[in-house]
Amino acid sequence: MSNKDQFNEIALTTTENLAKEFLLGTATSFLDELAKAIPFASSALALSTAYSNFKTAQEKRQLLAFIQEIEINKPDFINKFFKDKNNTELGLEILGILDQTYLEKQARMIGRVTILLKNLVISKQEFDKYTYIITKLNNHLITIIKELHQASKDATHSTFHFPSPNMDLISFEFLVEVENNRKFTTQSNYQRTEFFYYFYENIFKD
Known part of the structure; x- marks a missing residue:
């Protein structure tokens, strides 16, 4: 054993x-x-x-x-x-x-x-x-973090357009706002940070 x-x-x-x-x-x-x-x-x-x-x-x-x-x-x-x-x-x-x-x-x-x-x-x-x-963290945030990491596997780039991102992800420094180059849109652009990836791979992931 x-x-x-x-x-x-x-x-x-x-x-x-x-x-x-x-x-x-x-x-x-x-x-x-x-x-x-x-x-x-x-x-x-x-x-x-x-x-x-x-x-x-x-x-x-x-x-x-x-x-x-x-x-x-x-x-x-x-x-x-x-x-x-x-x-x-x-x-x-x-x-x-x-x-x-x-x-x-x-x-x-x-x-x-x-x-x-x-x-x-x-x-x-x-x-x-x-x-x-x-x-x-709670069950809701844990689910969001999993989805955020999964999106990084599915997306062709790391920038996301959120009408209203979860503010906890921003305060945790998992997401950072980047310049929005799109015209005629009020949505903000956010990128996952290296801090997020480190946290997920070394601490969060079972």
């Missing part, structure tokens, strides 16, 4: 146990369950006070999705991350960011951007920008 399959099996077992806990009202805490099911998670107990905010099923699901995404892509990363006292402040910050999300896809994206930061691929300032965008 591969590491990915093994971890998925562990994660599924943990999720099933959590479901039983919520449905049957048992007193077993999430941290105890996680520590028993996933050995490396026990090292994260040093930040147990921070985990006290993760009391609902949704928050626990987000935390598990975050850990699973990181461990699948970079085995033993979580164990080393939480053992390093230098990561305490960042660890608390990440927990706060996860607390602002509700979709598992958001938690997985936060996992990916955390790896990019710790591998020195992106700066802390870029990390802050990416996580800000991630916390603002």
Whole structure:
């Protein structure tokens, strides 16, 4: 069994146990369950006070999705991350960011951007920008982002004519307005940015 399959099996077992806990009202805490099911998670107990905010099923699901995404892509990363006292402040910050999300896809994206930061691929300032965008996403915006990327495959050029583009895409710097050379039209021209493509390929895409 591969590491990915093994971890998925562990994660599924943990999720099933959590479901039983919520449905049957048992007193077993999430941290105890996680520590028993996933050995490396026990090292994260040093930040147990921070985990006290993760009391609902949704928050626990987000935390598990975050850990699973990181461990699948970079085995033993979580164990080393939480053992390093230098990561305490960042660890608390990440927990706060996860607390602002509700979709598992958001938690997985936060996992990916955390790896990019710790591998020195992106700066802390870029990390802050990416996580800000991630916390603002919802199912509607996720669908629009997918469609925007798909359009780049279908279009013969990268300029689009939008009567009223989604303003979030502009504020995220996924689209930038360009000069409109067409006469007798009030529509604006927009291009997808390199920032958008990087975000999609390295953080957004599952």
